[in-house]
Amino acid sequence: MQTIHPAAAAAIAALAPIFGDRLATSASVRAQHGGNEAHYPEAPPDAVVFPETTQEVAALLRICRAQGCPVTAVGAASALEGHHLPIHGGISLSLARMNRVLAVHPQDMDAVVQPGVTRRQLNEELRATGLMFPVDPGADASLGGMAATRASGTTAVRYGTMRDNVLALEVVLADGRVIRTGSRARKSSAGFDLTRLMIGSEGTLGIITELTLKLHGQPEAVSAATCRFGSVAEAVDCVIATIQSGLAVARIELLDEMMLRGFNAYQGSDLPEEPHLFVEFHGSPASVAEQAEAFGDLAGEYGASAMRWTDRAEECRELWHMRHQAHYATGALDPGKRTLATDVCVPISRLAEAVTHAQSLARELNLTSTIVGHVGDGNFHCGLRVDPNDAEEMARLHRFTDALAENALLLGGTVTGEHGVGLGKIAYMTAEHGEAVAVMRSLKSALDPKGILNPGKMLPPQDEG
Incomplete structure (x- = not known):
């Protein structure tokens, strides 16, 4: 029997007249939005809502804030650190139907899109213009999700990451206010850089409902x-x-x-x-x-x-x-297990040391591990095959991920260059950022005082530093 978050029932009742059949509570739809590509346990929401406009997102957040109901945004659900899992129940806010390319400006080399547009979809629409959007994390991820996780990928060494290719955003805050950050101008000295604040915030500070993206010429x-x-x-x-x-x-x-x-x-x-x-x-x-x-x-x-x-x-x-x-190729090794994918990033001069350390560590702990890396910028990924039901193997896995993160920080790097924090990297946030974690908590409290946006992600609990 479904156990509903205490605030979810009232929120669902208030949302039903607005969204009709675009509010789903069936077990199959909830299960679809509670699964993930990685090893994390399933975490189905209490309901899934499919807004189609910014105004509908704003209405949803106003209702959920009033009820204290958690809201977790989801795009293509291709992230590997459990970002989109509604671990505290509540509403899964699917942006799949907000998938229109709103404008393309070839002369200015930019495009305006809704968050559910995928990178392949955008590049298909750009094909005749001679332009492209180059950020390529591999999966056909949604552009809103790519911005929310500060994605990068194989082409970052030349074209940069999402941080470098987003000019402006439209964001709905937890209280339903709609703000615009940035503009189509290529630079600005006006005010705080709220665009960069939202990029990589993983849906904990606001919901991205529109993106203005920098485009590049297709190579000859x-x-x-x-x-x-x-x-x-x-x-x-x-x-x-x-x-x-x-x-x-x-x-x-x-x-x-x-x-x-x-x-x-x-x-x-x-x-x-x-x-x-x-x-x-x-x-x-x-x-x-x-x-x-x-x-x-x-x-x-x-x-x-x-x-x-x-x-x-x-x-x-x-x-x-x-x-x-x-x-998926990693999944062909040790069939029957699941893959934990993790990444770190170090200064390029320390990369060989970091990669060989990871290989030695996997051998020492008797773990099957693959390594791939966007090594032009010092970022590499380890894919480890594990049985989540084998407590001893999971203990060895956590020894590996702890040592990998610790070594990356020791070498002057970061515990994640691309995957983001989600669920998997929370434990390392204080070690990497120190007192800056308290500043992050202050920002979270200011923008989302009730803590309804993607709770349980990004920041460690207050008593953990």
């Missing part, structure tokens, strides 16, 4: 390659040299030998199970050819072998499709 030519190395350290040293040499690489990804084993098992590929780099260059045909040649020469100095180049668009897409399947 693309060239991609794979190459293998004798060790992770050699591959990372090659990455460092590539960045320091000023080569305008668009993507440069590290994949360790276990990740290659996963690809071979999941997709039937035949790549040698050794550390690899996947790289891609964008530009004119002449510049791409020049950069590819320079990278090939440089990689050879670090022992690269079996280099395979392609400038065929279909083959480039296939290569990055394989890379984007890393989460």
Whole structure:
């Protein structure tokens, strides 16, 4: 029998006349919005609501605030740290129906979209304009969710993260007020930077209902390659040299030998199970050819072998499709278990040390782990296969994640470069931010004094520092 949050029943009753059949309480819809790609337990909401306008989001929040009912926003639900799980029940606010591209301004190279628009959907609409939105986390995530989690991905080394590609936002606050942050101008010195405050706030400070995004020109030519190395350290040293040499690489990804084993098992590929780099260059045909040649020469100095180049668009897409399947390819190892995906980011000069530490730690703790990384900016991901019902294995897993985070901070890095905090990284917030956590709590209290927005996420409880 469903146990309803004490405030949810009154909120649902007040919301029903407004949303009609766009308010769902069936077990199947609730279960759909309480699951996740990672290892976290299911956490179904008491109801799921599907607004279609900013005004409807504002009305929902006014009602839920009055009742003290939790509200957890959800987009494509592709995040890996449990951000969208309504762990305290209440309302799951689905932004799936707010999925229109509102305006494209080719001359200004920007677009205005609703939060439920996915990155692939936007790029399909942009195809005829010669423009693109480059931030690519792999999954076909919603743009609102990407902003809320400060997503990045394989192209961040050239085009930046969501932080760098969002010009303005429309946000509904917990009390139903609608604010606009930023503008279509490329820079401003007016007031606090509320856009950057909301980006990465994971739905704890407000609900994003509109985004103004910076666009980029589609490259005239693309060239991609794979190459293998004798060790992770050699591959990372090659990455460092590539960045320091000023080569305008668009993507440069590290994949360790276990990740290659996963690809071979999941997709039937035949790549040698050794550390690899996947790289891609964008530009004119002449510049791409020049950069590819320079990278090939440089990689050879670090022992690269079996280099395979392609400038065929279909083959480039296939290569990055394989890379984007890393989460599922990890699942081909130790079948029957679930994947905990975690990430850290360190200064690029400490990257080899951080990656080899993670590999040694996994071996020491007898954990199956893959490593992939957006290594051009020092960010890498570990995918660990675990049985959530095996207490001893889960204890080893937590020893791994604790040591991984501790080492990242010791090396001058962060406990998450891309995944965000969600549920999985709360325990490390005080270690990374110290007294700044109290400032974050003050911001949360000012904007959401009743604590209805995505409760239980981002910030550790008051008695934990």
